[in-house]
Structure formats: structure tokens, C-alpha cells
Amino acid sequence: MRGMSPIVQVIARLLAGMLFLFGTYVVLHGHLTPGGGFAGGVLIAAAFILMSLAFGSVEQTERNSYTLSSVIESLGGVLFVSLALAGYAAGTFFFQNAAVYGTGTPLKLISGGIILPANIAIGIKVGAGLFAIFLALGASRFVMKD
Amino acid sequence: MTELYVLLAAMLIAALVAIEIRDLLAAAVALGIVGFSVAIMFILLQAPDLAIVQIVVETMTVVFFAAVILRTTNVDGTLPGGFTRSMVFPAAMYGIFGVLFLVAVGRALGALPAFGSPTMLVAGQYIALGLERTGAANVVAAIILDFRGYDTLGEATVLFTAVVGVLTITRRAGRKERLGGGES
Numbered sequence: 001m002r003g004m005s006p007i008v009q010v011i012a013r014l015l016a017g018m019l020f021l022f023g024t025y026v027v028l029h030g031h032l033t034p035g036g037g038f039a040g041g042v043l044i045a046a047a048f049i050l051m052s053l054a055f056g057s058v059e060q061t062e063r064n065s066y067t068l069s070s071v072i073e074s075l076g077g078v079l080f081v082s083l084a085l086a087g088y089a090a091g092t093f094f095f096q097n098a099a100v101y102g103t104g105t106p107l108k109l110i111s112g113g114i115i116l117p118a119n120i121a122i123g124i125k126v127g128a129g130l131f132a133i134f135l136a137l138g139a140s141r142f143v144m145k146d
Numbered sequence: 147m148t149e150l151y152v153l154l155a156a157m158l159i160a161a162l163v164a165i166e167i168r169d170l171l172a173a174a175v176a177l178g179i180v181g182f183s184v185a186i187m188f189i190l191l192q193a194p195d196l197a198i199v200q201i202v203v204e205t206m207t208v209v210f211f212a213a214v215i216l217r218t219t220n221v222d223g224t225l226p227g228g229f230t231r232s233m234v235f236p237a238a239m240y241g242i243f244g245v246l247f248l249v250a251v252g253r254a255l256g257a258l259p260a261f262g263s264p265t266m267l268v269a270g271q272y273i274a275l276g277l278e279r280t281g282a283a284n285v286v287a288a289i290i291l292d293f294r295g296y297d298t299l300g301e302a303t304v305l306f307t308a309v310v311g312v313l314t315i316t317r318r319a320g321r322k323e324r325l326g327g328g329e330s
Contacts, residue, residue: 030284030287030291031282031283031284031287031288031291032282032283032284033283033284034284034286036284036286036287036290036291038301070309070313073306073309074306077302077306080299080302081299084295084299094295094296095292095295095296095299097280097292097295102281103278103279103280103281104281105281106277106281106282106283107283111281111282111283112280112281112282112283112287112288112292113280113281113292114291114292115280115282115287115288115291115292118291118295118298119287119291122298122302125302125305125306126305129305129306129308129309132309132312132313133308133309133312133313136312136313136316137312137316
């Protein structure tokens, strides 16, 4: 895939870091403010998509990030399910939360039991999954034409 | 709540018709009746957002089925002819399981409040107890990741299936083979 003009590249370089940071913030504060794993994951994927659209990439890089992002997506899913299964390990039921981990102090970052780690798992999963879909649908076609 | 039971009866009849009828277009229409009945039930149970999703999905499904059937064949050739000896054991197993299931459901339903009433009971409990039970200040996060964690697991599975589907369709091996044939 070929890159875009220098104007787009400069703006993308400025924006991508902030997009990634904001996505991470939305994921980590999902239990305190509107947002959460799904919304934050989309923002994180958008940062990667912006960079790869603006700067372009060679086929080998794309194939590597395609493999890597599908592996990371599966790891996010495994993390989410193991959080749910941790309820069994503690002797209660699937997705048990407050009775096992406690609720913490409301409005603090570390509160809400498994809601914070579950948001992180979903954020990893959604971000990597959307980037893998982008690479599979959009990028490979441009590579083939060049 | 009488209208809910009328809809349920219509759905049962339509589902049986969809399985048994030999004309595939009629089977697709019967399937549509089941789906749109679910949409009407969502409206009656005060869940308009789900009703909108259900209408969209059901319309697309029926149109897709109809398009495929109109382009191919209209007759279902796979319906079994009669009852053979090899079907006795599975049929008996289905019967036993069905009876056990109905007995268990009959006992469990006695402990539940009446179907569909009061409509907003559970939602009110979530909003009232969300902060106290989970410690999450955002009540939406408390609902989707604590009270309704199973739903979120299902949503994550939907996304995972979508990714796997896209990666399967566009994978390099299949694409290269087809392009190699087309380009030369």
C-alpha cells in the first residue's frame, strides 16, 4: 500500500499518539465514565489504521502485523473467558464479581472487581480484531495491485 | 398479555410450517413470520431498540433467502420419505428428553414472576443496586460486565466470529490461486 502526501503524514503523526492515548484512557476508565472496552478498542484500532493508511507499508510488514493482530485478538478473548472462569476457581459461579474480589471504593480507578480487567481484555480484543479486519479487507488489495 | 400468547402460538405454527413444507419460498416466509413476531414481542415488552435490530436482521435474512431461492430451486428435495427402523432410537431419545425438559421447565416456571410483568422490574433493580453491588460508578459498565456478563461474552464471540470469517474469506492462499488464474 502506498503512503499519502506529506501533509497527511505530519497530521497523522501528531494525531496517532493522542488517539492511542485516548483509547487507552477510555478502556481504563470504562467503569467510571461512559465508554469501555468496545469504544476504546475502536479508538486504538483507529490509531493503527491511521498510521498504516498515511505511511503505507510493504507486503511483508502487512503479513506480519496481520498474523500478530489475529494472535493478539485471540489472546484478548482467552483473557476475557479466563476472567469469567476465575469465578469457578474461587468456588462460585461464572462471571462472579463482587463476592470474590470486593467492590473497592467507588470512583477510584481500582474498583469494580473484574470490570476493569474485563474492559482491558475487551479493548485488546476489539482493537486487534478491527485492525486485522482492516488489513485483510483493505490493505491486501492494494498490495496485490502494486 | 393475551397478545403475547397469540404471537407465541403463531410462532410455533410458523416454525413447524417452515420445517415441514416442501416449497422453500413458503418456508422462508414462515421463518419471516417467526422473526417479525419476535420483533412485535420486543415492542410489547418495551424494548424498542431490540425490536429495530430484529426487524433489520429479519428483513435482510428473508430477502437473502428469497434471492437465493429465486435464483436456484424452489423445491426441497431433502425431506425424508417415511419412518425407517434406524430412526426409532433417535425418536425415542428426543421424546424422553422432551418429556424431561418439560417437567423441569414446569417446575422452574413456578418460581418465576408472570411472563412479561412487571415489565421494568429487572432494569429498575440494576439501576438501583448497580453502584452498591459492583462498585462501578458507570452503571452501563456495571450492567454489561457484571449483571449481564454472559451477553458481553456473546458479543465478544460475535466479533471473534466476524474476524475469523473475514480472515477465512480473504486469506492469502485462496486469493493467490484465484488471481493466478485470472491474470494470465
